[in-house]
Amino acid sequence: MKKLFIPFVLLGVSLNAQITTFPWTETFETSSTTAAAWTKIYESGTQEWSNVATAYYGYTTGAHQGDLMAEFDIDSFDGDATKYVSPILNLSSVNSPTLEFYYRNKDWGGDQNELKVYYRTSTTGTWTLITTFNSSISDWTNSGTLTLPSPSATYQIALEGVAWYGCSINVDDVLVKSGILSTSEFDKKKNTFKVYPNPTSDFINIKSEKRISEVLIFDLAGKRMNQIKEDNNEVKIPVHQLPTGTYIIQIKNTEGILNSQKFIKK
Incomplete structure (x- = not known):
């Protein structure tokens, strides 16, 4: 299937927004100046990432902090995959950049969705897999510190949801910072x-x-x-x-x- 790339287009938000100050935290709140600059790449199927207050299914609580969180929907069991792509990160002067976030990914009767984390060093570059989370996580859990290899001035990370009919995948409080002390x-x-x-x-x-x-x-x-x-x-x-x-x-x-x-x- 041909891949589709569909950006968010909101008044006053630049799709070419670049993050130059670190540490940088994405809260997905309406007050975030970068939340609307995340874009979607449909690798297969048309499953959605969106910023929501209430999980579609599987959880009784909302966002990790604040009112909103990112969510990958669940109404598919065919391995449909969609990337949620960050704004451009200028990591050219960041020492040993790292990524961490909070997530939950509960199974549904044994069916388990996958959350994959990718990076690329340019806006048209090849995606490289950092890690995969494919175990049942029913409450907010920290991803642990993930090293971001090959930092560049046009860096992007992507959260990819892979739908196998599990519960919603939720992500919140994405943090990119230097991994080494000044x-x-x-x-x-x-x-x-x-x-x-x-x-x-x-x-x-x-x-x-x-x-x-x-x-x-x-x-x-x-x-x-x-x-x-x-x-x-x-x-x-x-x-x-x-x-x-x-x-x-x-x-x-x-x-x-x-x-x-x-x-x-x-």
Whole structure:
């Protein structure tokens, strides 16, 4: 089927809007200056993304915060897929940009829709898959921190819903920010954590002055290789299963501060 590209056209909203200040949060509220600049690409079928206050089916509560959220509708079970495409993000000067959001994706009697996350580095570029969420999530859940590879001045992300007759897919509070502390921030916090040994063959040890809440490991292409939820000042992560190469480890503490560091797996 021929792909269709249909933008929103609203008075006073530029479809060429570009985000240049980060962190940037999309709330999908009517007060958001960028909510109407999201566009849709119908990869197959005509299933809709829209900004709504009430979920079509499957949930008793509304948006994660505020009044509105993005929703992928559910009246199909043929694998119809539609991308919800962000405005252009100028990430050319953002250090190690990351993406996270809140979502829910509840199954319906065992039928499970899929939420896929893509990026492209230009408005006509090829889409590259970052990750897929295809398990039943009945309440608002954080996506975890996703690395955005190959940052450019004309970057876009896409949330793709794939319809397999599950409940509605809801997304809210999309956040794009730098994944690495600025120099001044790092100077203040550089002694708060330690990652060792580096290089390593079997384990990475993390020691932090603040309690660690989450550890993620990515390869240099941005693929998430591991994610560990924690509540401790010291963590030991097995890495023996990883292929030899260089990886990025991201450490989030209980105060929400995110640190990133490269390590080498021998």
